[in-house]
Amino acid sequence: MLQCTAVTAVRTPHGGFGHPMCELGEEHEGEHAEFCWDDDATGGAVWFRWSALGGRFVLLPACEVTGGAYGDACTLFRNHPAAHAWNVVDPTLEAVRQELERQFPELLREPGPGRPGPGPEREPGPEWG
Ligand SMILES: [Zn+2]
Ligand SMILES: [Zn+2]
Numbered sequence: 001m002l003q004c005t006a007v008t009a010v011r012t013p014h015g016g017f018g019h020p021m022c023e024l025g026e027e028h029e030g031e032h033a034e035f036c037w038d039d040d041a042t043g044g045a046v047w048f049r050w051s052a053l054g055g056r057f058v059l060l061p062a063c064e065v066t067g068g069a070y071g072d073a074c075t076l077f078r079n080h081p082a083a084h085a086w087n088v089v090d091p092t093l094e095a096v097r098q099e100l101e102r103q104f105p106e107l108l109r110e111p112g113p114g115r116p117g118p119g120p121e122r123e124p125g126p127e128w129g
Helices: 091-103
Strands: 032-039 044-051 054-060
Antiparallel strands (some): 032 044, 044 054
């Protein structure tokens, strides 16, 4: 499922402008949503939700459902509409990812839940063969 392409412009409390971009799956129900920041006190996160009528910040618990090719936890909020994060594809990020894979195949993660593959920050030592 492709990512929703909704974007809006808002004035920040400091007089600047922000441009929230929706992170939900396309054609989702309800308001659009962009992650803003984690809330360590509750384990949730603050999201900016908006519609044609305006926007607001809301504190929401994390979805936490795991799945996808790597067993990652969904990064969206609990009871979000449309697909979980690992099934939502941002075409721009996907194009970047494919180009990175083409040029730097050594950065590819091993598929499979619970198997932390050697990431870009871990230099393979001699014991890795
Ligand atoms: Zn949206
Ligand atoms: Zn989810």
